Amino acid sequence: MTCEIRHEGDVAVVALSGDIDLESSPKVRTALLDCVGLKQGVLVDMSEVSYIDSSGVASLVEAFQTARKSQTRFGLVSVSQPAMRVLELARLDRVFAIYDSVADGVQGAQ
Amino acid sequence: MTCEIRHEGDVAVVALSGDIDLESSPKVRTALLDCVGLKQGVLVDMSEVSYIDSSGVASLVEAFQTARKSQTRFGLVSVSQPAMRVLELARLDRVFAIYDSVADGVQGAQ
Amino acid sequence: MSSLDNLAQGDPMSRAGDAAAGARLLALRVPASPDRLRLVRAAVSEAALASGCSEQCVRDIVLAVDEACQNIIKHAYHGDPSREILIDVCRDEKRLVLEIVDFADPVDTAQIKPRNLGEIRPGGLGTHFIQECMDATEYVPPPDGAGNLLRMVKRIS
Amino acid sequence: MSSLDNLAQGDPMSRAGDAAAGARLLALRVPASPDRLRLVRAAVSEAALASGCSEQCVRDIVLAVDEACQNIIKHAYHGDPSREILIDVCRDEKRLVLEIVDFADPVDTAQIKPRNLGEIRPGGLGTHFIQECMDATEYVPPPDGAGNLLRMVKRIS
Ligand SMILES: Nc1ncnc2c1ncn2[C@@H]1O[C@H](COP(=O)(O)OP(=O)(O)O)[C@@H](O)[C@H]1O
Ligand SMILES: Nc1ncnc2c1ncn2[C@@H]1O[C@H](COP(=O)(O)OP(=O)(O)O)[C@@H](O)[C@H]1O
Numbered sequence: 001m002t003c004e005i006r007h008e009g010d011v012a013v014v015a016l017s018g019d020i021d022l023e024s025s026p027k028v029r030t031a032l033l034d035c036v037g038l039k040q041g042v043l044v045d046m047s048e049v050s051y052i053d054s055s056g057v058a059s060l061v062e063a064f065q066t067a068r069k070s071q072t073r074f075g076l077v078s079v080s081q082p083a084m085r086v087l088e089l090a091r092l093d094r095v096f097a098i099y100d101s102v103a104d105g106v107q108g109a110q
Numbered sequence: 111m112t113c114e115i116r117h118e119g120d121v122a123v124v125a126l127s128g129d130i131d132l133e134s135s136p137k138v139r140t141a142l143l144d145c146v147g148l149k150q151g152v153l154v155d156m157s158e159v160s161y162i163d164s165s166g167v168a169s170l171v172e173a174f175q176t177a178r179k180s181q182t183r184f185g186l187v188s189v190s191q192p193a194m195r196v197l198e199l200a201r202l203d204r205v206f207a208i209y210d211s212v213a214d215g216v217q218g219a220q
Numbered sequence: 221m222s223s224l225d226n227l228a229q230g231d232p233m234s235r236a237g238d239a240a241a242g243a244r245l246l247a248l249r250v251p252a253s254p255d256r257l258r259l260v261r262a263a264v265s266e267a268a269l270a271s272g273c274s275e276q277c278v279r280d281i282v283l284a285v286d287e288a289c290q291n292i293i294k295h296a297y298h299g300d301p302s303r304e305i306l307i308d309v310c311r312d313e314k315r316l317v318l319e320i321v322d323f324a325d326p327v328d329t330a331q332i333k334p335r336n337l338g339e340i341r342p343g344g345l346g347t348h349f350i351q352e353c354m355d356a357t358e359y360v361p362p363p364d365g366a367g368n369l370l371r372m373v374k375r376i377s
Numbered sequence: 378m379s380s381l382d383n384l385a386q387g388d389p390m391s392r393a394g395d396a397a398a399g400a401r402l403l404a405l406r407v408p409a410s411p412d413r414l415r416l417v418r419a420a421v422s423e424a425a426l427a428s429g430c431s432e433q434c435v436r437d438i439v440l441a442v443d444e445a446c447q448n449i450i451k452h453a454y455h456g457d458p459s460r461e462i463l464i465d466v467c468r469d470e471k472r473l474v475l476e477i478v479d480f481a482d483p484v485d486t487a488q489i490k491p492r493n494l495g496e497i498r499p500g501g502l503g504t505h506f507i508q509e510c511m512d513a514t515e516y517v518p519p520p521d522g523a524g525n526l527l528r529m530v531k532r533i534s
Contacts, residue, residue: 022290023254058342089352090345091337132447133411163443168499199509200502201494247406259423266416
C-alpha cells in the first residue's frame with residue numbers, strides 16, 4: 001500500500017494504491033485525519049486501490065465524519081471497481097461524495 | 111500465462127507473459143515447436159515473463175535444439191530480470207542468442 | 221522436532237483419499253497477525269481461481285476470509301500474534317467450503333451480529349461483509365483442541 | 378467430519394508456543410497438482426516478504442519450493458493429483474527454514490543429483506536450481522506417516 005499526498009489549490013489529494021487492509025489502514029487513517037485537520041478539502045484518489053477491507057472503510061468513514069464536523073469537504077475520486085463493490089456492500093456508495101476525476105472533485109469541492 | 115504469436119517479415123515473434131510453470135509450459139513448448147516447425151526464424155519476447163521454472167527453461171531448450179537441427183534461427187528478446195536470473199542459473203545465458211529488442215532480433219535473425 | 225508433525229498426523233492415506241474425492245484445495249496455518257493477511261488472501265485467491273470462480277466470486281471469498289481472520293485477530297485473540305489461525309478450503313461439487321479455526325475460548329455467537337448500517341460510523345462492518353459475500357455461514361463444533369470453527373459456503377460462480 | 382481435524386490435532390497451546398518463539402510463518406497443505414503451484418508460490422512469496430527477504434531472495438525461495446514440489450509431483454507421485462504436499466515455512470533468527478513433505482515411498486536420495494550443465498538438453502535442472510537458490514538442503518527423517526522431508530535453508534537477505 002502506498003499513500004501519496006499532493007495539493008491542488010486548497011484541496012489535498014490523497015492517492016491510495018494497493019491493498020488497504022488491517023495492516024495498512026492505520027497509515028491511511030492517520031494520513032486522512034492529518035489532511036482533514038488542516039481544514040482543507042480532501043479528495044481520496046482510489047483509482048489504484050486493489051483491495052479494501054472493513055478496516056479501510058472504517059478509516060474513510062472516520063475521516064468523512066471528522067470533515068463533516070469541521071465543515072470541510074471530503075470526497076472520493078475514481079474509485080476502482082473492487083473498492084466500489086466494497087463501498088456498495090457497506091451501503092456507503094450514496095453516503096460519500098464520489099467523483100469521476102480529480103478535476104471533477106476539485107470543482108465539486110470548491 | 112499468455113502466449114501471442116505475430117509475424118514480422120519471415121520471423122515469428124512469440125510474446126510470452128506471466129508465469130511459465132509446470133502448468134503452463136506445455137502450451138509454450140507446443141507454440142515454440144510449431145513455429146520452429148514452419149522453418150521460420152523464431153524470436154521469443156520475454157519482456158513480460160514474471161516467472162519461469164525448470165519446465166519453462168526445458169521448453170526453450172527443446173525449441174532451441176530443434177531449430178538448430180533444422181538450421182533455423184532461434185533467439186530470445188528483452189528477457190525480463192526474473193527470467194534472466196533463471197537462465198543464468200541454468201548457464202544458458204551464453205547458449206541462447208539474446209537480443210535487447212525485437213528490432214535487434216529481427217536484424218540478427220536475417 | 222519438525223513443526224510439520226501436526227500437519228502430518230493421522231493416516232496419510234485417508235487424507236490422500238479426501239483429496240481424491242476432489243475435496244481439499246488448501247489448508248493453511250498462519251500466525252494471527254495483520255501482516256499475514258496478504259498471504260492468506262493470496263493463497264485463498266489462487267485456490268478459488270483454480271477451482272473456477274470468477275474474479276468477482278474470488279474477491280467475495282477473499283474478503284470474507286480476511287474479515288473472519290481479522291475478527292479472530294481482534295476479538296478472539298485480542299491482538300496476540302503468537303496465536304494461530306487455520307484456514308481450510310474444500311470443494312464440494314459446485315460450492316467452496318471455507319473453514320476458519322481459532323484456539324480461543326468459545327465465542328458467544330449470539331454476540332456476533334452486524335450493526336445497523338443506517339447508522340454511519342467507523343467499524344462494525346466485518347460480519348456484515350461476511351454475510352453479504354457468502355451464501356451461508358455458521359459456527360459449527362470445532363475439532364478437538366480448537367476453540368471455534370466458522371464454516372462459510374460459497375457457490376462457485 | 379471436518380478436514381481440519383488433521384491440522385488441529387495435538388495440543389493447541391504448544392503450537393501457539395511455537396509461533397510465539399517466532400517460529401512458524403506458514404503451513405500449507407495442497408493437492409500435488411501443477412495447477413496448485415501458483416498458489417504455493419503466492420503463499421510462500423508473501424511469507425518470505427513478510428519476514429524481510431529482498432525481492433531477489435524471495436524469488437530464489439519461491440523457485441526452490443516450486444522445483445521441490447514439481448519433483449514430488451513428477452517423480453514421487455508420478456503425476457497422481459490425489460496425493461498431497463505439505464509445505465512449512467519457519468523462521469529461525471536470520472534464516473528461513475522451508476520443509477517440504479510428501480507421502481510417497483522413501484526416495485533413494487543418492488539418485489537425486491543435478492546433471493552436468495555442460496551438456497545442453499531439456500530437463501534435469503530442478504535439483505540444480507534448488508541447490509543454487511538455497512544455502513543448504515537435506516533430506517531429513519520425515520514425521521510419522523510421511524514419506525520424505527526435504528529441508529531447505531536460506532539466509533534472509
Ligand atoms: N471471531 C470473533 N470472536 C469473538 N467476537 C467476535 C468475533 N467476530 C466478531 N465478534 C464480535 O462481533 C462484533 C461485530 O464484528 P464486526 O462486524 O466484524 O465489526 P468490528 O470487528 O468492527 O467490531 C465485534 O465487535 C465482536 O464483538
Ligand atoms: N522428490 C523426488 N522423488 C524421487 N526422485 C526425485 C525427486 N526429485 C528428483 N528426483 C530424481 O532426480 C532427478 C533429477 O531431478 P531434476 O534435477 O529436478 O530434473 P528433472 O525433474 O527434470 O528430471 C529426477 O529425474 C528424478 O529421477
